[in-house]
Amino acid sequence: LYVNLEPCSHFGKTPPCSGFIVSSGITKIVIGTGDTSEKVAGSGIAFLKNAGCEVITGVLEQECRWINRRFFTFNEKKRPYIILKWAQSSDGFLDYEREKNSGQKPVWITGNAERVLVHRWRAAEQAILAGAGTIRSDDPQVNVRYWAGNDPVRVILSSSGILKKESAVFRINGTNIVFTKNTETDLTNSEIVKLDNSLASACQIADYLHGKEVQSLLIEGGAGVLDHFISEGLWDEARVFTGKSTFTKGVNAPVISGNIIENTFFSGSKLTVILNDKESYT
Numbered sequence: 001l002y003v004n005l006e007p008c009s010h011f012g013k014t015p016p017c018s019g020f021i022v023s024s025g026i027t028k029i030v031i032g033t034g035d036t037s038e039k040v041a042g043s044g045i046a047f048l049k050n051a052g053c054e055v056i057t058g059v060l061e062q063e064c065r066w067i068n069r070r071f072f073t074f075n076e077k078k079r080p081y082i083i084l085k086w087a088q089s090s091d092g093f094l095d096y097e098r099e100k101n102s103g104q105k106p107v108w109i110t111g112n113a114e115r116v117l118v119h120r121w122r123a124a125e126q127a128i129l130a131g132a133g134t135i136r137s138d139d140p141q142v143n144v145r146y147w148a149g150n151d152p153v154r155v156i157l158s159s160s161g162i163l164k165k166e167s168a169v170f171r172i173n174g175t176n177i178v179f180t181k182n183t184e185t186d187l188t189n190s191e192i193v194k195l196d197n198s199l200a201s202a203c204q205i206a207d208y209l210h211g212k213e214v215q216s217l218l219i220e221g222g223a224g225v226l227d228h229f230i231s232e233g234l235w236d237e238a239r240v241f242t243g244k245s246t247f248t249k250g251v252n253a254p255v256i257s258g259n260i261i262e263n264t265f266f267s268g269s270k271l272t273v274i275l276n277d278k279e280s281y282t
């Protein structure tokens with residue numbers, strides 16, 4: 001039997017995998033990487049060996065850690081695996097310069113293929129974060145529509161808590177967690193969490209979501225939210241689309257540095273995937 005993660009030996013939502021392996025008569029198990037969580041931490045391997053099984057470990061270990069990077073980040077760093085995502089123009093802007101309260105809509109930087117991919121990403125993660133500015137200006141649904149899968153928990157960051165009840169995120173089905181200084185807000189369909197500081201706290205958000213058993217967070221916030229997580233160094237992976245259009249002026253895209261592991265070209269954009277050097281599993 002080949003597995004990328006050490007089989008568990010405890011009763012959780014399901015019976016222990018290691019016991020099932022032994023009862024199935026499998027006598028040789030090849031394990032990519034050990035489970036470092038407190039509930040397992042080598043006990044699954046010990047159980048198999050004590051049952052007389054031959055156990056080989058550490059096969060393609062780094063590759064297996066990469067496959068399970070959300071799990072390892074959650075258990076070792078006590079926070080979700082954090083993915084930043086944005087699209088920028090060829091001259092480095094997230095959006096063109098829109099007049100406040102003008103009702104002007106954002107310009108799509110990417111095409112249909114990229115949008116389908118983003119919804120695939122959303123379906124793969126447990127939570128999505130957007131800032132109040134994005135909710136007010138774009139009124140996004142922040143859910144999965146162009147791909148099969150469950151909607152992640154929507155995390156909304158609003159210092160003032162002043163958001164329209166008519167916003168799409170409060171009208172459609174799904175779970176919202178709103179981080180705000182204003183706990184008197186009467187937003188519907190939402191869990192309200194008081195921010196510890198007057199400024200947004202990336203660490204507080206990450207810690208709270210860890211307590212909620214959220215293993216991964218996709219951040220689709222505006223420039224302010226993205227810059228905050230980048231400045232705190234609290235990110236693991238960035239997925240950046242660069243389109244062919246130019247805006248000349250507008251909202252500056254974040255500046256980020258790290259280990260580029262992928263460049264994928266679409267008909268109208270390039271996708272660059274960047275890993276935080278300090279958090280990389282490769």
